[in-house]
Amino acid sequence: MSESKLREDVCYWAASLFDRGLTGGASGNVSVQTEDGGLLVTPTGISLGRLDPARLSRFDAKGRHIDGDPPTKEMPLHSAFYETRSGAGAVVHLHSTHSVALSMLPETDPDDAIPPLTAYAVMRVGKVSLLPFFVPGDPAMADAVRSLGGRRSAVLLANHGPVVASSDLEAAxxxxxxxxxxxxxxxxxxxxxxxxxxHDQIDAVVRKFKLEWD
Structure with missing residues (x-):
């Protein structure tokens, strides 16, 4: 896919998330890999509903910011997913209300924070780890993701919000x-x-669609 199309897609999907109330104000961030191994990243301090394709932050394959506005302060978080999930082509982080609420409940299981209520939760999300609270932008957040060793494509940041990595932007x-x-x-x-x-129903879904589940 051309970089210009990727830029348009980032802005289209980000606006869709904002318009449906999944993240408000200037919260949330999105990144996607380019064909040359670099990244396009949403800038810091800008609403996902008002992005300009030409102003997205551009990183080269060595992780250097080479063009566009200053990137989200959560770049270390995004980078940690790309480093540990070999198939990751896009990362999305939101402050969506219900996920944040679930992250604050004391009974939420740190190793399985989103219960497997439906087949599609198993198919599209898998198991979700609940990570502790970190000050936004803290590099320690990335270290917590790395400590999972690539076993999770999604995490829930306590009192903050969910992060998902997937093969491409639409899937994420x-x-x-x-x-x-x-x-x-x-x-x-x-x-x-x-x-x-x-458990047997989950196993059936995992086997049929050849999913990760541990």
Whole structure:
């Protein structure tokens, strides 16, 4: 895909996320790999609903900022996913309401923060690790992602929001939407007798679609 098309796609999908209330103000950030191994990244302090394709931050394959506006302060977080997930082609980080709420509940499992309520949660998101709270932009956040050794394509940052890596931008957007909807379901079902997927049902989905699940 050409770089100009990638730039347009970043702005299109970012605006879609903003318009649907999945991240507000100037929060959230998106990055995508270019054909030459570099990155296009949303700039710092700019709403995802008002991006200019020509002003996206551009990094070369060695991680040097070579063009565009200053990048999001969460660049270390994005870089950690690209370093540890060999198939990662895009990373999306939002402050979506239901995922943030779930990250603050004491009963949320740090190793399985988003319950496997539906087959699509298993297929598009997989297991999600809950990481501790970090001050936004803290490089230690990236170290926490690296400590997972590439086992997770998505994490939930406590009191902050979800981060998803996937093979390309569209897949990352769809995975993020699935994560947020599953978090919403989990909150709606709290205190009820709802039945999540059973282990054998999860295993059947994992086998059919050749997924990671540990």
């Amino acid at each position: 957007i769809f995975a993020m939407e699935e994560l947020e909807e599953t978090a919403k379901l989990a909150l709606l079902l709290r205190g009820t007798k709802a039945v999540p997927l059973k």
